[in-house]
Amino acid sequence: MQKANIQLETLTCPSCLQKIEGAVKELNGIDKDSLKVMFNASRVKVEFNENEISIEEIEKAITDMGYEVKKSRVKAA
Numbered sequence: 001m002q003k004a005n006i007q008l009e010t011l012t013c014p015s016c017l018q019k020i021e022g023a024v025k026e027l028n029g030i031d032k033d034s035l036k037v038m039f040n041a042s043r044v045k046v047e048f049n050e051n052e053i054s055i056e057e058i059e060k061a062i063t064d065m066g067y068e069v070k071k072s073r074v075k076a077a
Contacts, residue, residue, distance in 0.1 A: 023065050
């Protein structure tokens with residue numbers, strides 16, 4: 001498992017948080033229990049199985065929703 005810390009553009013409304021959470025939860029390889037979208041910090045923390053999904057695919061799911069990913073950090077869980 002890998003831990004991702006994804007910095008987003010500033011989130012402007014709580015429904016943004018729910019949209020991002022929903023999109024990331026649908027991806028295969030995501031540890032749904034570890035997913036946290038932090039509204040005030042505009043950050044997503046999640047653990048994922050690197051054999052099933054890449055950080056690029058997680059970022060793409062977020063950018064496809066219309067949110068800019070500023071940077072991502074990944075480390076071993």
